[in-house]
Amino acid sequence: MHSAVFLIEFGAIILGLGLLGRFAARFRFSPIPLYLLAGLAFGEGGLLPLGASEEFVAIGAEIGVILLLLMLGLEYTASDLVSNLKTQYPAGLVDCALNALPGAAAALLLGWGPVAAVVLAGVTWISSSGVIAKVLGDLGRLGNRETPVILSILVLEDLAMAVYLPIITALLAGAGWAAGGATLAIALGVAGLVLMIAVRYGRHISRFVSSDDPEKLLLVVLGLTLLVAGIAQQLQVSAAVGAFLVGIALSGEVADGAHTLLSPLRDLFAAVFFVFFGLHTDPASIPPVLLPALALAVVTALTKIATGYWAARRAGISAKGRWRAGGALVARGEFSIVIAGLAVSAGIEPSLGPLATAYVLILVVLGPLTARFTEPVAMALAARxxxxxxxxxxxxxxxxxxxxxxxxxxxxxxxxxxxxxxxxPAADDSLAPEDSDSDEAALGRP
Structure with missing residues (x-):
């Protein structure tokens, strides 16, 4: 009887997620807010709380985080990351300063303490690579001159996660300065070692993993990822960072093949992850934090636009491209929820989870709108x-x-x-001749 109830519940969840995804695709917006709302509906205090399938959903959510970071790592090669660090690090520093500080300040103003401040700083800092990539594709901007700037900022944020997540893990575990420093040193050492191995021996690793049989390739890559993620978590580094480093180590045809094979699994378990986060958020706890979440969303939307504008201007992009770059970076999503989820599991601040949920719901809806309308609105105001x-x-x-x-x-x-x-009168920068909106050559990896 228990297995029958489990199948009914889990089947209803998957079917519901599929229908929500189709609804979102029809209206061309991200399904993430719908998945979060579904979790709120089926969680504690929701319309129909789950029972039998909750434990399985928790395991599926953890796999979803691992696959999200693995797929992100597959998008980049080690040489890409090293090149981005050398050329775009000023943009990364500006991004961190403008977008992490408002979150930390908000947590301190709310009286949540320094640990919650570090967590909320990460929630407001990291943009949603998945949502932004989808929006750029939907708007036909993948070949625009400002797109490499956007991708470079996202890559630097992803690299920062390899350092940030171990720090968060140590802080949430209540580790002292010595233990936290040791954890960070291990994380940095492992990340540096993997990058060095990927640069020098990436072809050999890819050749070892490679297989003409899709089934064998899927099993080897997935098994290797879960194994490394488990070892990383055992060392208190982060399972997500371990998965990200595995993705970086794979390149070429292996990365392309693994990306194709694992994309459906990622979409499935990532959707389960968003539902799981919603399950652990009481809908009644959101209204009290809705106003702070809205204020924080407005402030950090403006700071992201400023970040993209500055980075694009530094790269010599025209005024229109600068505004497009800024508007595209506004969306927050999967990584903000991952960071908040760690804090919710540790139980450091009861209101942090609801605030993060409301914050992501606002910006994941607002992000595609700012990507589409920031540039025309800015140009209209400048003309006026x-x-x-x-x-x-x-x-x-x-x-x-x-x-x-x-x-x-x-x-x-x-x-x-x-x-x-x-x-x-001196010529205003916004009046500079517009560059071509698109390059003739299609862009590859950032």
């Missing part, structure tokens, strides 16, 4: 400002000049016509 300034200059130029016999004091106070100016 230029028109207003032009009218003001025209009005001033038509004023009658003071007579020659007027006293010197009157001449100093009289309005100056536009023709009296020896130099034209």
């Amino acid at each position: 400002r230029r028109t207003t300034d032009g009218r003001g200059r025209t009005a001033r130029s038509t004023e009658v000049p003071a007579p020659a016999s007027a006293p010197e004091s009157e001449l100093e106070s009289a309005p100056v016509s536009a023709s009296a100016s020896a130099h034209p």
Whole structure:
């Protein structure tokens, strides 16, 4: 009887997620908020709490996090990461400063303490690579000149996760400075070792894993990932970081084949993960934190737009491309929930989970809108400002000049016509000639 109830519950969850995904795809937005809402509906305090399948959903959620980070690692090679670190690290530092500090400040203002401040800083810092990649594809911007800038920022955020997650794990476990430092040193050492091995021996590793049989390739890659993730978690580094490093170590045809084979599994278990996070959030706990979540969402949406604008300007992108880059980075999603999920499991602050849920729900819906409309709105406001300034200059130029016999004091106070100016006004940066929106060559990996 128990197995029958489990099959009914889990089957209903999967069927419901599939229908929600189809609904989201029809209206061209991310299904993540719908998955979170489904978890809220089936969790504690929801419409229909689960019973028999909750333990299995918890295991599936953990696999979902591992597969999310593995697939992210497969997108990049070790040489890509090293190159991004050398050339784009200033953008990464600006991104961290502008977007992590508001989260930390909000946690301290709410009286949650330093550990919760570090956690909420990560929630507000990391953009959603999955949502952003989908939005860029839907809008046909994968070949735009600002897209490499966007991807570079996302890569640097992903690299930062390899350092950030072990720190969070140590803090949530209540480890002291010595134990936390040892954990961080192990994480950095393992990450550096894997990157070195991937750069020097990546082809040999890929050749060892490679197989012409899709079934064998799937089993080897998935088994290796779970094994390394388990060892990493045993060392208190992070299962997610271990999976990410496995993805980096694989390259070429193996990475492409594994990406194709594992994508359906990732989508399945990632959806289960979002449901699981919602299951552990009481819907009644969200209204009290809705106002802080909304304020934090507005502030960090603006700081992400500023980050993208600055990074694109540094790369020599035109004004339109700068605004597009900023608007595309606003969405938060899977990684914010992963970070908040660690804190919820550790039980450090009861309100952190509801606030993170509301925050992600707001920005995962707002993100595609800012990606689409930030640039046209900014250009319209700039055009309106230029028109207003032009009218003001025209009005001033038509004023009658003071007579020659007027006293010197009157001449100093009289309005100056536009023709009296020896130099034209400095050109505004937003008026620079627009670069081509797209490169002819399709972009590969960042």
